[in-house]
Amino acid sequence: MNRGGAAGAPRPIRQGLLGGSFDPVHVAHIALARDARRHLALDIVTLIPAARPWQRDALGADARQRLDMLRLAIDGEAGLEVSSVEIERGGPTYTIDTLRGLPAGRDYFWILGADQLENFCTWNEWEDIVARVHLAVAARPGSGLATPAALHSRLRALGRELHILPMPPVDLSATAVRERIAAGLDTEGMLHPGVAQYIQRHGLYRTPAA
Numbered sequence: 001m002n003r004g005g006a007a008g009a010p011r012p013i014r015q016g017l018l019g020g021s022f023d024p025v026h027v028a029h030i031a032l033a034r035d036a037r038r039h040l041a042l043d044i045v046t047l048i049p050a051a052r053p054w055q056r057d058a059l060g061a062d063a064r065q066r067l068d069m070l071r072l073a074i075d076g077e078a079g080l081e082v083s084s085v086e087i088e089r090g091g092p093t094y095t096i097d098t099l100r101g102l103p104a105g106r107d108y109f110w111i112l113g114a115d116q117l118e119n120f121c122t123w124n125e126w127e128d129i130v131a132r133v134h135l136a137v138a139a140r141p142g143s144g145l146a147t148p149a150a151l152h153s154r155l156r157a158l159g160r161e162l163h164i165l166p167m168p169p170v171d172l173s174a175t176a177v178r179e180r181i182a183a184g185l186d187t188e189g190m191l192h193p194g195v196a197q198y199i200q201r202h203g204l205y206r207t208p209a210a
Helices: 027-039 063-073 085-089 095-100 114-118 126-132 149-158 174-182 193-202
Strands: 014-020 044-049 080-082 107-113 134-138 163-165
Touching: 014 027, 014 095, 027 044, 027 080, 027 107, 027 134, 027 163, 044 063, 044 085, 063 080, 063 085, 063 193, 085 095, 095 126, 107 114, 114 134, 126 149
Parallel strands: 014 044, 014 107, 044 080, 107 134, 134 163
Antiparallel strands: none
């Protein structure tokens, strides 16, 4: 199928990449993937659960459980998929390793929240990340959208822009979901029904984080 482009050549596939712990995946994660796909005219958005995020504490669900919940959460969502590449690789999760394994010839957009933007320049080999993907950021409550000076300079040197996703900030986090479950409180509206049932069936997050 011809996707348009110069001299009738097909345009590159535009693929969004949304990484994270997804511990658990909640409705704001899916809303972000959905809105990014629409705003950036992406062909596909791939959700990539981390094996062992190096900048956070131990996870409450194991790798297989987080994968299962993600697949439940995207059921029926057009243009969304789940990749287990980081879990299969194992060990501490570094975004740059994932990007180096991607197929060539596509336009990649790394989707992140404003809270991640603030510490982006602490990521392993962040300069190389910016050279490989476009960055798209969404607002998060309590986090501004100011670009770190070093990142701003790197983007300018590459002739790239920081894409801002025009979605309202959602005051929801996986931490809040886990805390409500541990306290025996209702999580209605926070989780896909299938994910909520999965958590209950497997007894996840019932013990408060240390």
